[in-house]
Amino acid sequence: MRERGRTRRLLGLGARTGGTLLRSRFGGEADWRALGEALFAGLSELKGPAMKLAQIVAQWDDLLPPDLAAELARLQRQAEPMPWEGIRRTLVEQYGELDTHFREIESRPFASASMGQVHRATTHDGETLVLKVQYPGLAEVLESDLAQLRRLMRLGRWLQVPQARLDTLFEELAASLRSELDYHAEACALQRYRLRYAHHASLVIPEPLPTLSGPRVLAMRYLAGTPLRGLEEADDALRQRIATTLADWLTEELFTYGELHADPHAGNFAVDAEGRLVIYDLGAVIPVPAAHLKATLQLLDATLAADPMGMDDALRRLGGRQGQGAPLALYRESAEAVAPLFEPGPQDFSDVRVHRRLRELSPKVWAAMDRLQPPADILLLSRTLNGHYWNLVRLGARLDMHARIRPLLAWAQR
Incomplete structure (x- = not known):
């Protein structure tokens, strides 16, 4: 990730977004689909804080212009993966010779997010695992990206968002992103949640594997599932059961344990073959007094x-x-x-x-x-x-x- 090139790309996307917002605000014709396509292409390549912010905005897809919402929603499920060469270097730094630990690691990820991507791997015993790999160099460019993102968020003032709101949103996002770099903390959260909700037959959480995990690689047992966005045509009884499980879990999480899984985009939740709610990605867990x-x-x-x-x-x-x-x-x-x-x-x-x-x-x-x-x-x-x-x-x-x-x-x- 070259810092100067990233900065130019982020500023260019910011200028395009600002121009569209201005045209919309002053009665001009805004091409929301073109903006969405540009944001998807640019942010899915750049990853990091700006992509994370776009994923947050995409959660309120019914309140955005439909064409923009459709493109931003793709960042939750179709973001362009980082080339395998860079990911492989991170894996080699973690494991040394990969053949020592794995029979195979799929070079194409089955999930790409803002801070890392997930690759399936098979051990020599035939067990399927997933390896969540942090993007190379992300820690080094994070603070620079955040500085540029703070500048981009000033566009919100054109929508009459007070500076205090923008500053608070920025600080919340920055703290969340910094915490997501801590894979040890996420492994601990996975284990804590697995023990806490073990009595819930209707939900399941991936098991972390500490002996195969490190600062930039989190290894877990593979849990296959259909993402929430893929359930639109599913049986109504299944969807109602999953909705009830989600609501029950959130209530218990908040009012019994005073914590909250704070990254609710739809790609972090799925349904397995047994009809259980699968809860992925505990990189953002917050205390709630x-x-x-x-x-x-x-x-x-x-x-x-x-x-x-x-x-x-x-x-x-x-x-x-x-x-x-x-x-x-x-x-x-x-x-x-x-x-x-x-x-x-x-x-x-x-x-x-x-x-x-x-x-x-x-x-x-x-x-x-x-x-x-x-x-x-x-x-x-x-x-x-x-x-x-x-x-x-x-x-x-x-x-x-x-x-x-x-x-x-x-x-x-x-």
């Missing part, structure tokens, strides 16, 4: 009560608004948009009416950004829960959120 959960639930409680003054007060206590706060009418409209998901009985997450309301609200939310800013302490929590919401949408989940949320709201008031 009970105080943060209670504050978020208190905001939800005011929202479900259609109490705009209560919503404003909850945001103020969270540090999520400044000045006079948002117009009360926006609070009311937000409450009306969210309320259908929490009515008694199973609610359909794929109901297009809910998405339409959210889409219609987006310009009004952006317009109020000078009076709203993210609570720094819960930004990652909010982003992650939003990502999981869209995973439930993709599954066409029908969940009784009213029954699920009532005990948690009562807990938050204690």
Whole structure:
């Protein structure tokens, strides 16, 4: 990864994105598909922080221009792999002679992500493993990439995103990316989660292999699965079972153990041949203090009560608004948009009416950004829960959120 060339590519992509945003904002015709194709091609080659940010943005695909969303979504499942020569050098640095440990390592990865890619390998005993390999030189260019990314994120001010929000998002992203370079921490998280959820027959987590792992290679037993995005045509009963498992797991993760798998893009979840939810990639696990959960639930409680003054007060206590706060009418409209998901009985997450309301609200939310800013302490929590919401949408989940949320709201008031 040559730093100067990367910088030029990132700045070029930033300029193209900025030009499209400006045309859209001032009533011009924006070619979102062309922008998406350029971002996919450039970011899938460059990898690193900018690709990670694009994957985060892609989680809210129903709120983006459809052509742009379609191209960014490809970064979660079709990103161009790094050439095998560079990956092989990293493997040789870890293992020495590869033939000593493996009968075969597939040179083409079956998964390519922002920070590394995954290759299947076969041991001499015939066991299939996966090797998650960090991109060569990534640690050396990470800080330079982050500096360029901070400049690119200033484009958000053209959408009236306050600088405080951009700064907080950047710091959260930077901390997350730095932690993802620590494969030892991820191996520990995999083992902790395997032990913690061993009693769940409906979910499974890959087993790390410490003796074959190192600073830039994480070895795991192979767990095959169909990604969530591949379940659109699957049997409805299977999709509902997976949605229920995902919701149950998230609730237990947060409210029993105070942790959260904080990289919710759809490529990190799959379904195996036994119909179990497979949870991949624990490179981003964050602690979630009970105080943060209670504050978020208190905001939800005011929202479900259609109490705009209560919503404003909850945001103020969270540090999520400044000045006079948002117009009360926006609070009311937000409450009306969210309320259908929490009515008694199973609610359909794929109901297009809910998405339409959210889409219609987006310009009004952006317009109020000078009076709203993210609570720094819960930004990652909010982003992650939003990502999981869209995973439930993709599954066409029908969940009784009213029954699920009532005990948690009562807990938050204690």
